[in-house]
Amino acid sequence: MHRILVIRLGAIGDLILLSPAVLNLKLSFRQSEIYLMTRQHLVSLAEMMTGVDRVLPFPPDASALDLFRMGEYLDEIGCDLILDMHGNLRSSYLRRHVASTEAFKYPKRRWQRWLAARFQKLNPDAPHTIDLYNAAVEKAGGTVYARRPVLSPPRRPEAAPLFDNKQPVIAVAPGASYPVKQWPPDRFSTLTRLVAERLQANVVLILTDRDRAMLSLRDQLEADRLKIFIDTDLGELTYVVAQSDVIVANDSALAHLGSAMGTPAVALFGPTHPTLGFSPRGLRDRIIQVPEPCRPCSLHGKRACHRDEQYCFTRIDPETVLEAVSDIIEAGGRGTPALFIDRDGTLTVEKGFIGRPDDIEPEAGSIEAVKLARQAGYKIIAVSNQSGVARGYFSENDVRRVNQRVLDIFRDAGAPLDDIFYCPFHKDGRVAPYNRAAVCRKPAPGMTEQAALKHHLDLFRSYTVGDRPSDVHLGHVIGGKGILVRTGYGVEGERELAAAGYPGPETVVDNLLGAVKYITAERPGEA
Numbered sequence: 001m002h003r004i005l006v007i008r009l010g011a012i013g014d015l016i017l018l019s020p021a022v023l024n025l026k027l028s029f030r031q032s033e034i035y036l037m038t039r040q041h042l043v044s045l046a047e048m049m050t051g052v053d054r055v056l057p058f059p060p061d062a063s064a065l066d067l068f069r070m071g072e073y074l075d076e077i078g079c080d081l082i083l084d085m086h087g088n089l090r091s092s093y094l095r096r097h098v099a100s101t102e103a104f105k106y107p108k109r110r111w112q113r114w115l116a117a118r119f120q121k122l123n124p125d126a127p128h129t130i131d132l133y134n135a136a137v138e139k140a141g142g143t144v145y146a147r148r149p150v151l152s153p154p155r156r157p158e159a160a161p162l163f164d165n166k167q168p169v170i171a172v173a174p175g176a177s178y179p180v181k182q183w184p185p186d187r188f189s190t191l192t193r194l195v196a197e198r199l200q201a202n203v204v205l206i207l208t209d210r211d212r213a214m215l216s217l218r219d220q221l222e223a224d225r226l227k228i229f230i231d232t233d234l235g236e237l238t239y240v241v242a243q244s245d246v247i248v249a250n251d252s253a254l255a256h257l258g259s260a261m262g263t264p265a266v267a268l269f270g271p272t273h274p275t276l277g278f279s280p281r282g283l284r285d286r287i288i289q290v291p292e293p294c295r296p297c298s299l300h301g302k303r304a305c306h307r308d309e310q311y312c313f314t315r316i317d318p319e320t321v322l323e324a325v326s327d328i329i330e331a332g333g334r335g336t337p338a339l340f341i342d343r344d345g346t347l348t349v350e351k352g353f354i355g356r357p358d359d360i361e362p363e364a365g366s367i368e369a370v371k372l373a374r375q376a377g378y379k380i381i382a383v384s385n386q387s388g389v390a391r392g393y394f395s396e397n398d399v400r401r402v403n404q405r406v407l408d409i410f411r412d413a414g415a416p417l418d419d420i421f422y423c424p425f426h427k428d429g430r431v432a433p434y435n436r437a438a439v440c441r442k443p444a445p446g447m448t449e450q451a452a453l454k455h456h457l458d459l460f461r462s463y464t465v466g467d468r469p470s471d472v473h474l475g476h477v478i479g480g481k482g483i484l485v486r487t488g489y490g491v492e493g494e495r496e497l498a499a500a501g502y503p504g505p506e507t508v509v510d511n512l513l514g515a516v517k518y519i520t521a522e523r524p525g526e527a
Contacts, residue, residue, distance in 0.1 A: 003035065004079070005084070005098070006022060007086055013255075015042050015046060017149060026050070028137065032501070034051055035056055035079075048235075050503055056129075071097050079098060081104075081140055084102070084104070085106050099308070102140065103134065109126070112126070117297065122275045123275050131147070148283065152479075154339070162204060162240065162275070163202045168202065168246070170199070170325060172248050173206040177251040181272065181302075189217060191318040191321050192205070193203055201227060203226050205271050207228065207231075208231055227240075237254075240258050246264050251266040251267055263334060265285045266286045266287070266288060267280050267285065270289075274287060275296070288316055289312070295312050335459075340441075340448055340463070345466070348470075350488035363487055364414075369513040369515070374416075379418045385441055387424070387425070390430070394423055396447030411425060445474065459478040459480055460479040462478065462480040462481075463480055466523050467486070469484075472502075474505050482498065493510055
């Protein structure tokens, strides 16, 4: 597989939801080039998606001739695989008429979504659009690891903090693609005042030109606790959202941007509904909605309300939204950054499949590394694939005993770990019920997400450190950064990453201590 064409011509939110599938393609097909065709105004957003090698802008108001020329160009460059992630007439034309070895279309659920919008036939287990995109990846022979949006904007080390104080930052984004899809502006204004007064929080207003009525808040809030952005460039907004602890938005692109930057989103759903498959999917996102019998009334929230009042929104009061925001802030907002460290070959000496506690030996420098990382403010979590259980080499109880030995050694040395997580599954194992694929096996994020919920961690400011490509890829999947060490199988892993054309590591170092020194030296203040 050499060149993969992915077509998605939708809006901002549609493209953000595509990011996990693109990453999964890159991780599944070695030495592949991924071309992403999208709307011209979304090129900068597409370039933030890990795994995209080249963006092909689709011209606005493209004519039939433009479409034909695009098809001719694609024929010239050659495509081995085409994934139509849009399913409209234009994308179908390209999928069917551009020469390729294979072509797939994602299952759009057009009929089920129409029934939901026309007759309010709600499916509580309706698949998310991300899952549908990933289904196309699996049809093409790929493996699904990422299931949540993630963007990687270019770094801006010179960027100053939004505010000089240490209070939480709440982003408020009242805009939406259609006016009917907006919670009333006066309620957004009330919520903003409550956030500032009761939570003593800083407020970032992300406005469009249509939301200028909310500029009156300038006279009601402290000037040094308020920032206002109007019609701001999407690239700039990624940094604003990334510095916020919570974002409150309608069912809109800004809610999805929060998910993709690791900022918990509180999303207000009125005429639309999560059953349609487009709800935000961050780890700590909240959806606020009321059970009106006419919901959803349209696929995209475009249709005007036929009732005397838009009850789907007026029944959502600012106090309810404030409570959701307050809950997230009281729990720690975005959370604390962590080091997710592989056990065998990184934290401890690689000795094959270890089933006995007496075989545990700390890797050189690892105790000092843990001490240094703790001093820098990082939580220390070990995450380990233990397929020996599935292969029949030892039991889960053996793994727990070995892990306890690791905890004891590092605690007694004054370098305590915060937790250890392990995955006993492997699809090629011979011991049931462990002989299956699992979302906990790296580079899938199951262990890190479990740790994040238990210890309230910020995955997007975290690092994964290990001696295998799967440890590096885990960093990309969770929205953080992956570092490869040369201990254990690291030398072989370095060669594999270089040859395969995978998304690369943040850096390659000799051992865990080198990784922690890099993190604390190159990213001062990040924790």
